[in-house]
Amino acid sequence: MALISYMSRIQFDFGALRLLPGELALLGVKRPLLVTDPGVRSVGLVERALDGLDGARPSVFEETPSNPTEAAAEAALALYRGNACDGVVALGGGSAIDLSKAVGLLATHPGSLSDYGVRGGGSARIGEIAPVLAIPTTAGTGAEVGRAATLTLKSGRKIACVSLKLIPKAAICDPELTLSLPPMMTAATGMDALSHGIESYLSTSVNPPAAAIALDCVERAGRWIEYAVSHGDDREARWQMLMAALEGGLTFQKSLGAVHAAGHPLGALGYHHGTLNAILLPPVLRFNASAVPEKIARLKAVLGLAPSQDLADWIEHLTGRIGLPTRLSELGLDPALIPELAEEASHEHLSETNPRPATAADYRRILEAAFR
Ligand SMILES: [Zn+2]
Numbered sequence: 004m005a006l007i008s009y010m011s012r013i014q015f016d017f018g019a020l021r022l023l024p025g026e027l028a029l030l031g032v033k034r035p036l037l038v039t040d041p042g043v044r045s046v047g048l049v050e051r052a053l054d055g056l057d058g059a060r061p062s063v064f065e066e067t068p069s070n071p072t073e074a075a076a077e078a079a080l081a082l083y084r085g086n087a088c089d090g091v092v093a094l095g096g097g098s099a100i101d102l103s104k105a106v107g108l109l110a111t112h113p114g115s116l117s118d119y120g121v122r123g124g125g126s127a128r129i130g131e132i133a134p135v136l137a138i139p140t141t142a143g144t145g146a147e148v149g150r151a152a153t154l155t156l157k158s159g160r161k162i163a164c165v166s167l168k169l170i171p172k173a174a175i176c177d178p179e180l181t182l183s184l185p186p187m188m189t190a191a192t193g194m195d196a197l198s199h200g201i202e203s204y205l206s207t208s209v210n211p212p213a214a215a216i217a218l219d220c221v222e223r224a225g226r227w228i229e230y231a232v233s234h235g236d237d238r239e240a241r242w243q244m245l246m247a248a249l250e251g252g253l254t255f256q257k258s259l260g261a262v263h264a265a266g267h268p269l270g271a272l273g274y275h276h277g278t279l280n281a282i283l284l285p286p287v288l289r290f291n292a293s294a295v296p297e298k299i300a301r302l303k304a305v306l307g308l309a310p311s312q313d314l315a316d317w318i319e320h321l322t323g324r325i326g327l328p329t330r331l332s333e334l335g336l337d338p339a340l341i342p343e344l345a346e347e348a349s350h351e352h353l354s355e356t357n358p359r360p361a362t363a364a365d366y367r368r369i370l371e372a373a374f375r
Pocket of ligand 1: 199263276280
């Protein structure tokens with residue numbers, strides 16, 4: 004079964020931020036809530052976004068945590084309601100964008116986030132949400148065109164809300180905004196983009212247009228990430244990485260696989276999502292390789308690898324070269340948690356589209372290999 008669906012309006016160019024007033028007008032948003040975080044504020048991007056907006060200054064929620072939470076969503080929602088807002092502008096990385104989707108959902112739906120989790124059948128309960136316009140300031144998550152919002156509930160449990168209705172109505176992708184991204188964030192978020200291309204391409208779901216986008220994502224991210232990390236002020240490298248990230252988000256709809264399935268329970272412990280994916284890619288690729296040899300060969304070709312080179316080894320070396328850890332042990336993970344994490348990974352919905360079925364025992368071996 005192929006379900007093919009692209010529904011975002013995307014403005015992509017240097018300086019595209021100046022289009023914000025016009026894009027809000029198209030959406031009919033007059034009183035937006037701007038959702039951002041202190042890091043984005045500190046590099047002056049909030050002021051730059053607000054400068055173009057004439058009339059009333061929008062309300063600003065800038066306490067987005069590094070991993071979005073239900074508590075933050077409710078705090079932002081209170082501000083949204085208190086100021087009679089009619090739409091959300093997300094300015095930041097995946098966390099600010101996911102938080103904005105949650106605010107847009109809660110502003111228009113009864114109950115709490117836990118009513119809308121994909122695992123509890125909540126997707127069917129998600130109708131039209133308040134309009135969300137996303138402006139990414141990192142090049143990685145692809146959340147600006149993605150249909151998922153992942154948050155940590157007050158209970159500590161992670162919840163993924165997944166619906167076409169959660170896709171931001173518009174995205175403004177301005178590579179200029181990523182020029183100030185520090186090397187470690189460039190590396191970690193860039194590896195997230197690369198992992199989206201690779202995992203989506205290898206996933207079992209059938210969607211040739213999405214597969215083509217995935218290959219283009221892999222080519223750009225794989226060829227440019229190292230240069231973007233070492234030359235953060237290079238405009239071409241920033242353009243390429245932001246495009247790779249966008250393509251990673253567009254190709255999501257072909258689904259993902261074991262890297263993200265194993266990464267989600269680890270992410271609930273507070274580790275950076277992109278760093279986890281960089282560490283998990285090599286052992287998952289070694290696990291998957293025998294199931295999809297032609298696809299692995301295709302990935303190697305777009306990355307410019309020789310047939311004799313090993314893709315997993317190449318990614319592991321790349322991860323090390325751009326300054327990221329290559330082992331879970333370097334993150335300080337307690338290895339005693341691995342059996343439980345493996346069990347959780349095997350129940351993740353993304354595991355269902357991994358090219359080789361993975362059991363809890365398989366995830367245990369993958370996590371052990373990623374730990375050493
Ligand atoms: Zn990801």
